[in-house]
Amino acid sequence: MAEYIERTDVLRIIDEVYGAGKVYHRVRNIPAADVAPIIRGTWDLLRHDKFSDVFQCSECGRKVSLTHGRDVLEQFPYCHCGAKMEDAPCPEHQP
Ligand SMILES: [Zn+2]
Known part of the structure; x- marks a missing residue:
């Protein structure tokens, strides 16, 4: 690389x-090479209930909803704003 x-x-x-x-x-x-800086973000957990998990992009505020058992980083490795998502809390381990 x-x-x-x-x-x-x-x-x-x-x-x-x-x-x-x-x-x-x-x-x-x-x-000069044609490169752009990487914007890094996280999926912040907004809501966790018995049906779904709702995450919000730390960079643009976009919200995504997933049914339980689906990995938000696997489903959305990049947000629509272009941020590379590098972390998300595990909904199953929230208080
Ligand atoms: Zn975003």
Whole structure:
């Protein structure tokens, strides 16, 4: 999997170590990759009753409802707002 770093950080290090020479200019001219930052969110449990569980996106407030026994992260790994959902409480272990 590719990793992305800030060009300005690399150029600063090259400049400190080697000066603004040929390597500096070659790195500066590499075309930028088309990447976007990942928005991370969680499914917060809003309601747990004997029929269903209702979760809410921590980033946009969207609500999803699931029947018991279904894993919200498996059903909705991403919210419609684009957030990558990384955590959700287990409804069966709520007080
Ligand atoms: Zn959302």
